[in-house]
Amino acid sequence: MTRVDLGAAEGHALDRKSLRLVTGRTADFAALAQDCVAFANAAGGRLLVGIEDDAQAPAPDQRIDPAPVDRVRKRVGELTVNVQVAPEVHTGANGGEVLLVHVARASGVASTSDGRYFLRVGDQSQPIVGDDVLRLANERPQLPWETLTGLRIASVDADAGKVAAVVWGLRASDRVKASVKEKADRELLDHYGLAREGSLTNLGVLLVGRATDRARLGSAPVVQAIKYDQDRVKVDKYVWDDHALSPVELVDAVWEAVPDFRERYEVPDGMFRATVAAYEEVVIRELLVNALVHRPYTQRGDIFLNLHPDRLEVVNPGRLPLGVTPANILHTSQRRNDGLARVFHDLGLMEREGSGFDTLYERLLATGRGAPVASEGVDSVHVVVPRRVVHPGVVRLITEADQRHLLTQRERITLGLLAQTEGLTAAELVQRLGLADAGQLRSWLGDLVDRGLVEQTGRTRATAYFVPPELLRAAGLDGRTTLRRVQPHRLRALIVEDLERYPRSSSSEVHQRVGPEIPPRTLGRALKELVDGGRVVAEGERRWRRYSVAPAIGHDRGDGR
DSSP: OOEEOOOOOOBTTEEEEOGGGTSSTTOOHHHHHHHHHHHHHTTOEEEEETOOTTOSSOOTTOOOOSHHHHHHHHHHHHHEESOOEEEEEEEETTSOEEEEEEEOOOSSOOEETTSOEEEEETTEEEEEOTHHHHHHHHHSOSSOGGGOOTTOOBGGGSOHHHHHHHHHHHHHOTTSOHHHHTSOHHHHHHHTTSEETTEEOHHHHHHHSOHHHHHHTSOOOOEEEEEEOTTSOEEEEEEEOSOOSOHHHHHHHHHHHOGGGGOEEEEEETTEEEEEESSOHHHHHHHHHHHHHHSOTTSOOOEEEEEETTEEEEEEESOOOTTOOTTTTTTOOOOSOHHHHHHHHHTTSSOSSSOSHHHHHHHHHHTTOOOOEEEEOSSEEEEEEEOSOSOTHHHHHHHHHHHHHOOOHHHHHHHHHHHTTTOEEHHHHHHHHTOSSGGGHHHHHTTTTTTTSSEEESOGGGOEEEOOHHHHHHTTOGGGOOGGGOOHHHHHHHHHHHHHHSOSBOHHHHHHHHOTTSOHHHHHHHHHHHHHTTSEEEESSGGGOEEEEOGGGTTOOSSOO
16 A cells, blocks of 8 residues: 655645544434535545544554445535545554545535535635625536636637747746646647647637737736825836737736835835835735636736835735635635646746745745735725834844744744844734634744743643744844733832832723733733732722832832842
């Protein structure tokens, strides 16, 4: 049997299930069918049946009886519509066996036999109900838009210059296999779905067709870059509406043509001033690629780049793919145009997996700017990125930390968020990152706490994270430090000092005087620690409870020194 690595993380293309799901009295083929439907309606995937909860591999002595293989194939076929599965036994690196169920991407819409719909989003299989069922049907036609040849344009009538450019780019790419590079030009067009049976597909017309044919598609992208002044009055406009350029060519053309993308300005950097770009090239290109690749090409509408004095707003026609929301867009991806994404990926213009928002977060936060803000209109998607560097010291902080520790992308994003704020509670950090719960924070914090780049206070719901003051001071960010980031022993010292001046005070009075920005739970916990330690005495109960410094400690500030 073939040995395979079964330790990959669960996500949109992989899920682990207990062997009890398909064997004995606990067998639940209806639940298995729902997961298969969810994968089929997304991008396909794999189910590893035979790995228990919280385990990364099967038991070393686990053996799979061949009987469940045929049973899974039969029962999933009976319980689903438009779902194709291929179960087989595989052996893990430790010698244990699992039932590996390959689920193919459905050509149309998949459902359970009783008429229910599911979609794989992140690491969960979510039910699709109501109007979203119609959205699913629209986004998953029986024949994808990219593969249609309705215009009846012969492959030989493609734009020779565009064919040569695409073919050259693919052969020069290190992402394309050598066996693919060896294909003839026309074979490459067929391989990437640009042509079929001698005719250009819609994807082929989009990428290598002539301008007149591209215009006939009706939904070929038109880009408008509009500049506004501080009073929201239009002062300049750039338009690409003649369909002369393919989506691949538009990325370079827009970047080169808009002067604002190459503007620079000065920001203070200690005793000196540093020159920074108004917009980083990688950010603009990522925004353009996302707009061009992820838009619905069955729908008309222009792409707008609205340039304001303090921000850039990108407006794309159509809604986000089903399952993706502004809240989870950082770490959730649903490919809408597989063929176009494949070409952009192999040309080195994008990462095929992921929405690219992680790159936007990383670059913006690492350059001292705010995070991108995504929102969804009635029939459009808006993404706003800030123009100006708000916290120049963040650049120095992250650069030095990365040089010493080789941070991961997630660590850079988290460090950037915390460096630009007064510290965040676990709940606030979960919300900023669009995570489901605090349990997912571990992979985003990585080794930041262990390396001393981030400090942690409190427990459970009161847990808070912040960048140590000495690191902020070294980066020139100490001027923004407030009591929200105060360390526990410093907070206790401030409380004791306040009670020396104002004995018999309530907790709310102490809170207002010491620092209203301190979370109430944090101050309450510090007061309790002082009382338990005998440094402060409490009189009364509940709303009448009053605090004073314990007479025995006199002028001891309570800071433990």
